[in-house]
Amino acid sequence: MIAAEGIPSSRGLRGPLAALRAGGVIDLLVAQAVPLGVTFVLTLVSAALLGPERRGVLTVLLTGSLLIGALAYGSLHVPVVEGLRVRDRSNLRHGIRLVAAMSAVLATGGVVVMVIGELTHRGAGYGTATTVGLSMVGGAILVAELFAGRVLQGLSRNRGYQAVVVLQSLLYLAGATLVLATTRSPLLVFGAWALSMLAGLALAATLLARDIRERGPWAESAWTWQMFLRSATANNVGSIGQIVMLRVDVLVVGVVVGPAAAGVYGLALSLTELALIVPEVFALSVYSSRARLDGPGWHRYLRRTLRINSAVMVLSVTAIAAAAIILHLGPLADYDGLVLIVLLVLPGAVCAGYSRVALSALQALGRQSRVWTFGVLALVLACGYVPASILAGANGTAVMSTVAYAVTGAYLWTSLRAATAEVPA
Numbered sequence: 001m002i003a004a005e006g007i008p009s010s011r012g013l014r015g016p017l018a019a020l021r022a023g024g025v026i027d028l029l030v031a032q033a034v035p036l037g038v039t040f041v042l043t044l045v046s047a048a049l050l051g052p053e054r055r056g057v058l059t060v061l062l063t064g065s066l067l068i069g070a071l072a073y074g075s076l077h078v079p080v081v082e083g084l085r086v087r088d089r090s091n092l093r094h095g096i097r098l099v100a101a102m103s104a105v106l107a108t109g110g111v112v113v114m115v116i117g118e119l120t121h122r123g124a125g126y127g128t129a130t131t132v133g134l135s136m137v138g139g140a141i142l143v144a145e146l147f148a149g150r151v152l153q154g155l156s157r158n159r160g161y162q163a164v165v166v167l168q169s170l171l172y173l174a175g176a177t178l179v180l181a182t183t184r185s186p187l188l189v190f191g192a193w194a195l196s197m198l199a200g201l202a203l204a205a206t207l208l209a210r211d212i213r214e215r216g217p218w219a220e221s222a223w224t225w226q227m228f229l230r231s232a233t234a235n236n237v238g239s240i241g242q243i244v245m246l247r248v249d250v251l252v253v254g255v256v257v258g259p260a261a262a263g264v265y266g267l268a269l270s271l272t273e274l275a276l277i278v279p280e281v282f283a284l285s286v287y288s289s290r291a292r293l294d295g296p297g298w299h300r301y302l303r304r305t306l307r308i309n310s311a312v313m314v315l316s317v318t319a320i321a322a323a324a325i326i327l328h329l330g331p332l333a334d335y336d337g338l339v340l341i342v343l344l345v346l347p348g349a350v351c352a353g354y355s356r357v358a359l360s361a362l363q364a365l366g367r368q369s370r371v372w373t374f375g376v377l378a379l380v381l382a383c384g385y386v387p388a389s390i391l392a393g394a395n396g397t398a399v400m401s402t403v404a405y406a407v408t409g410a411y412l413w414t415s416l417r418a419a420t421a422e423v424p425a
Helices: 014-022 025-073 077-085 090-121 128-154 158-182 186-215 225-256 259-289 295-329 338-364 368-382 385-420
Strands: none
Touching: 025 090, 025 128, 025 158, 025 186, 025 225, 025 259, 077 090, 077 128, 077 225, 090 128, 090 225, 128 158, 128 186, 128 259, 158 186, 225 259, 225 338, 225 368, 225 385, 259 295, 259 338, 259 385, 295 338, 338 368, 338 385, 368 385
């Protein structure tokens, strides 16, 4: 039985689980578990078939695309969703125009860079310019896919969001499996990923357009282009800082230490990122649940979510550490240093798990200054990856990663305590 404020009246374990289910956690869990499961399987298979160096090339391509796309996108869905929740689609129009422009610029720039790279190498192979160009094209696709999918999810259309993510994952699995069964080209595996993202974009855009039509009629507010950009900037800085901490260390290792080291480091991160499945689900649920709960109800939902998240994180990191040891003794014996990097990164993963939920909660509360400050702090700390990699290689980068997550996690903890203290219990 759901009480008026959206929190179950029952107590004990049943109450928290019922509240989480009401927040769309089951659909969101599937939407996170399926892609991470697919990525994990393909990571292990491609690591065994491609070897450290070619796996490193694929890691750089995928990480570059995710980083470029996510940096360009930021959190543009936040002001759009806020407008749509009050039946105002002005920000939606602004968001679509901005996303279309960014995607066009990235795709065009990527093609130009690839042409330059091909002319420079004259068929002798793919150099840095071509790798950057491919990453820019992948980033262009990701910008549009993120916008359509995150707006859809922000409107609590969790089942539709789940369908988009599952479709992408299954298509990527099928395409990458076909490529790896017939060739050992990391570029073709990357191509399979890009095609799956285009399919997900098409489905997300279709579902979002249908939802917009059904929610009508719509009002047009006085929101100007400048107002939209100001509203989006703070959330973008926060999201960009989080993304840079999560992704740029792989690129730093690849540039400073080399592709083989990036292959080992990227594989270690793929293992540790499994611990972030549940925190990402909770972060999405906390953000979208702000629209259906009043202040006290949402506050209690947040506290329950954080408690469950902490328990799950402890179990996750223990299982990941054991899995890393087993895999290194078996099929991944060629990946020297894998276990040590995993153990160095896992403490940071615990902090990152809390940070995912806390940052989403601050965004839902509209604490833009806190979110913006977090983003700046994360960017400053991420600069430490370069000297850490130069001084101590991949291991030093792993240590710096954990330090960065611990510091930003502590900041978010104090910020969230201050923000939620203003909400009546």
